[in-house]
Amino acid sequence: MGKTQERLRARRRVQLRHLEGWPGRPRGKRRRWGLRNRLGRAFTLTALLAVILTTGMTVGTTMQVLAQFRPETSVTLTAADWDALVRQAGHTIMGGAIRAAIVSTLLSTVVAALITRQLTLPLLRLADGAGRLQAGERGVTLPVPPRNDELRALTLAFNELTVSLARQEAWRRGLVADIAHDLRTPLSVMRSEIEAMQDGVQPLNGAALGRLHGEVLLLARLVTDLRLLSLAEGGALSLALQPVNAGETLRALADAHARRAAEAGVSLSVQAGPAVTVQADPDRLRQTLQNLLDNALRYAAPGAVELGAATSGDRAVLTVRDHGPGFAPDSLSRAFERFYRADASRTRDPQGRASSGLGLAIARALTEAQGGTLDARNHPGGGAEFTVTLNTPPS
Template identity: 40%
Template sequence: MWNAMRELLRGRFARRLALAFAALGIGTAVLTAVLVNTAFTDRFENYLSEQQHTRQQQLVALFAAEYRRDGGWKTTSLDQMAPTVTMTGSEAELLDPGGRKVWSLADADVDSATLAMHRQMMGTGDLGAPRSLPVTVDGRRVGTLQVRVPQGVVPAVDKDFQSSVNRLLAAGALGAALVALVVGVYTARRATAPIAELTRAADDLAAGQRDRRATTIPNNEIGQLATAFNTMADRVEREDELRRAFAADVAHELRTPLAIQRSELEAVQDGVREPNGKVIASLHDENLRLTRLVADLEALASADAAAFTLERRPLSLTALVADAVTGLAGSFAEAGVTLRTDLDEVHVDADPVRLRQIVTNQLTNALKFVPRGGVVTVRLRRGDGWAELRVADTGPGIPADELPRIFDRFFRSRAARADGSGIGLAVAAELAAAHGGTLTADSEVGHGTTFTTRLPALPD
C-alpha cells in the first residue's frame, strides 16, 4: 500500500487530490474542535454569570432582611453584617433611596487586602464589574446596594473534562487525516489511472504508433474521453492509410504523364521525332492531366478554409444548377449518357463559385461511373426551409462496404477510373457543410446511386 502511495504521489494531480482529502479530514476535525470549545466556553461563561448573579441576590436578600428586622437602616446592625459580607469576598456600599451613602465595608474597618485574602482562601476568583442593585421590602424600594462580587472560577473537573475532549479531538484529527490520506490515495489512484493511461496512449500516438488505443475505459466522463480518443485515433489511422494510398496513386498518375512528356521531348532532342502537331498535341494532353491533378489538390486545400472565405449572396440555385448542367451537356453527350433535369425555382444565400463546385463535382462523379446508355437525373425541390438537390444515376451503384467512406478524403472506389483523384466528393461534402448544409448518398449495387445536397433556402 505504501509503495502504491509513493508511486501515486509522484503525479502532481494525484498528489493534490490525495492531499486535498487529508486537508478535508484535518479541516473537519479542527472545525469540530473549534465548535466544541466554543460550546464549552459559552457554558462556562453562563455558569460563572449565574454564580455572580446568585451571590448578588444573596447579598441583596441579606440587607433586605436586616432592614425588615430593624424597621430601617441602623449602622450598628450593618457593622455586625460586615463579617458575613467579608467572607464572600465582595465589596459592598449601601445608599438610601435618595442616593446618599448609608454604610460601606470601609466604615466597618474592612479593607481591600482583607477581602482579597478571603477571595484567595475561598478560591472565588477576582472581582467582577460593579453593579447597582435595588433593595426592596414589601414592594417598596428602601435603598440601593452597590456591589462587586467575585467572578467565580471554573471547577477543576470541568477543566479536566474540556482538556480530555481536546485531546480526543486532536487524536481524532490525526486519525481522520491518516484515513483521509489513505482514502485519497485510493480514490486518486482509481481516478487518475485512466487519465495516466490515456496520456501515455496520446504520447504514443503522437510518437507515431498509429495502432495505439486507450484500453482503460471507465463508465464515466473519463471513459467518454477515452472513447472519443479511440475514435479520433481510428480516424487518424484510417486517414493515414488513405493518404498513403492517395500519395501512391498520385505519384503513379504523375509519373505516367511526366514519363510520356519526357520520352517525347527526348525523342525530339535526339532527332528521332519531329516537333509536329501530333507531338505537341500529345504533350498538351499530358499537361492537361497534370493540371487536373494539381487542381484537385488545390480544391482540397481550399475546402478546408471555405467556411472562412465564403462570399455569400442571394442567388437562384435553379439558374446555377441549370448553367452547370449546360456546361457539362457536351461531355455527357460524348459519353453517351442521357442528362435530364427537373428544377423548381429555389433561392439560397451562398457563394456561387463554391456552390457550382458542389454541383459540378457530383455531375462529373456520375459521369465517371454511369456506362454508355445510362441516365443521370438532376432534380431540385424546396421544402421545410431547405433546398434539396438530388443527382440520381443508373450506374452500377456503390458497394455497401464502400458507401460509408465515399466522402472521406483520398478515398477512391475500386470501380473508379484512373483519371480520378478521390477528392471531388470530399470537397463537395465539406463545401456543403461550410454553407450549413449536408451532402449524403444512397446506393444499391446494380440500382444506381443518388446524391442529395441540402442547403438552407431563402423565403420565397
Template identity: 40%
Template sequence: MTAATATGFEPGPASTRTGRLRSGFAGRLLLAQALVLVAGALTTWLVASAAGPSIFHDHLERAGVGHTTSETRHVEEAFASALLVSLSVALLAAVTAALGVSWYFSRRVQRSISPVTAAASQVAAGRYDARVPDPGLGGEFASLTRTFNALAERLGAVETTRRKMLADLAHEMRTPLATIDAHLEAVEDGVRELDETTLGVLRASTRRLRRLAEDVSAISHAEEGRLDIDPQPVDPASLVEGAAGAARGRYASKGVRLETSIHTHDPVLADTDRIGQVLTNLLDNALRHTPPEGTVTLTCSRIDRWVQYTVADTGAGIAGEHLGRLFDRFYRVDTARDRNHGGSGIGLSIAKALVEAHGGSISVDSSGVDRGATFTVRLPVANT
C-alpha cells in the same frame, strides 16, 4: 522527423517518465496533504489547550462544589493534562490514519495518471494505437480516458488518410509524368516528331496534372475551413441552367442526352460559383459513367426547408458496398475504368466539402450495377 520531434517533445524512456511522475506528482500530493493535516492538528491542539481549561474552570465554579484553592488548582491541572494528553494521542492517531489514506490515494492517482502519460508519449512518437483503460476513479477520469482514446483514434485515422492520400497522389502523378517523359524521350531520340499529335498528348498530360493540383488544393482548403464562400439568395433555376449550359457541349460530343427539370423558383442560399462547381462535378461524373445514347437528368425541387438538386443517370450504376465510401478522397469504384475516364478521384470529395460548407448535405443512391445512379444535393432555402 517524428511527430515527437516535430512538436519539440522528446518522450524519453518509459521508466524514466514513470520514475519522475512517482517522485514528483505523488510525492508533492502526499506532502501537500500531510501539511494540511499537520496544520489542522496543531490548530486543534492550540485551540483546545487554550480554551479547554478556561471552560472547565467556569463549569467548576458553577457547580458550587467546595474545594480549597489547592484542590481546585490540582483538579484543573489534572483536567488540562488529561485533555492535552488524550487530544495529542487522538490527533497523532488521526493524522497517521489520514496520511495512510492519503498515501493510498496518491498512489492510486499516480497509477491512474502513469498510463495516460505513457500513452501520450506513444501518440507523440507516432504510435496511434495506444489506449488508456478506465482507472475506475469516477466519472471525470472515465471521461478523460474516453476523450484521450477518441483523440488517439482520430489522429490514427488522420495519419492513415494522410499516408493513403500521399500514396494515391503519387500514383495519380505517375501516369501523366511517365507519358510526358516517354514522349519527350521519343522526340529527343527522333522516334517521334513534335507534331500536333505529340503536342496533344503532352498537353493532355499537363492538363491532367494541373487539374489534379487544383483538386488537391480545393479539397485541402475545404476541409480546413479556408474556402471563400459568400452564400446569397439565388434563383435555383439559374444554377441548373448555368451548370447544364456549360456541360451541353461535352454531352453532345459523347452522344449523351442532358435533360433538366425545374420545379421550384424559391430562392436558395448559395454561393453561385461554388454550387455551380458542385453541379458541374456531378454532371461530369455522370457523363464519365453513362454510355452513348444514355440520359442524365438534372432536377431542382423544393423539399420542406431545402432546395434539392438531383443528378440521375442511366449509366454503369454502383454496387451497394461502394456507396458508403464514394465521397472519400481518391476512392474509385473501378480504379482502371475511372482513371481511363480521366477522373482524379477527388471531384466528389470536393462537392461534399462545398455542400457541407453551405450547411447542406449530399448523398448517392443506386439500385446496383448497370442500373444508374442518383446524386442528391440539399441546400437551405433562403429566408425571405
C-alpha cells in the same frame, strides 16, 4: 464561417458535455457520483472522523484526569497542592490531545493515500499514454476506470482520440500514396515522350506537343483541385452567398454539356420548377453540379442523366441521377473519398478528358461550405443518384 469549423466547434461542445457528464445515466446521478463530489465527500468524512476521534480521545482523557484527581471530601488541599494538581492534570490532558492528533493524522494520511491512489492511477495512465502517442506509437488503448465519473469520461475520450489518430494516420499515408501515384503517372508519360524525342524515336510535331500539353493540364488540374479542396475543408474558402435560381442553373449546365453528352451517347433532361431558389454562391454551386454531372457522363455513359430541383420545407433539393450500373456495395461508402475510383483503370472519360479523382470530394466540401449536404445512393429505379440539399433564402 466554414462548415468544417462548425463541425469542430460542435465536436468540442460534445466533448465538454461528455466530460461534464457521461451518457446513459440520469443527470442527477451523474452529479451525485461525480469526481468533484466524491472528493468533497471523502475529505469531509476524513475531517469529520479526525475531529470525532480527537474530541473523543481528549474528552476521555479529561474524564480520566478528573476521576483520578477528584479530591476527597475529607481532604483539604493547600494552594500549592492544588496548583500542582492542576499542572499535572493539564499535562495529562495535553498528552492525550497530542496522541489523538497523531492518531487522527495517521488515519487521515491512510485515507487520503487510498483516495489519491484511486484518482492518480488513471491520470498516470493517461500521462503514460500521451507520452507513447508523442513518441509515435499509435493504437494506444487505456483500461477504463470502473466508476462513472470524469476520469472514466476522460479515459474514454483519450481512447477515442487514439483510434481517430490511428485512422487519420492510415488515411494520411494512403492520401500521400494516392497523390504520389497521380503525380507520377503524367510525369512518367511526359518523361517517356521527351526522352523519345531526344533519342529521335518520336518526332517533335504538333501531335507530340499536344500529348505533352494534355499531361501538363492534368498536373495543373490536380494541383488546383487539391488547393480548392484544402480551402473548402479548412473553412478558408471565400463565398458570396445569395439567392440563386436552381432551375436556371441546371438548365444552363445542361446546355453547356449538351455536345459532350451527345458525343458520349447520353441524353440530358432537366426537371425543375421556376420557383426553386437556393442560398448559395453561384460559382461554387455551378462547380459542384458540374462535378456531379461530369461524374455521371464519365461513368454512366451511354444512357440518360436527369437533373432535378425541388423544394422541401425550408430546404431545396437538387438531384443528379444517371441510369448506369450504379455503385457497388463497397464503393458507395467510399464515393467521396479523395482519389477513390470505383474502376481504377477508368481515369479518363471516352473523350480522353483527364480526371484528378477529386471531383466528388470537392463537390461535397463545397456543398458543406455553403451550409448544405451532399449524399449519394443507388436509385431504386436503377443508376446512381446524388442529392444536394441547400438552404432556401430567408424570407
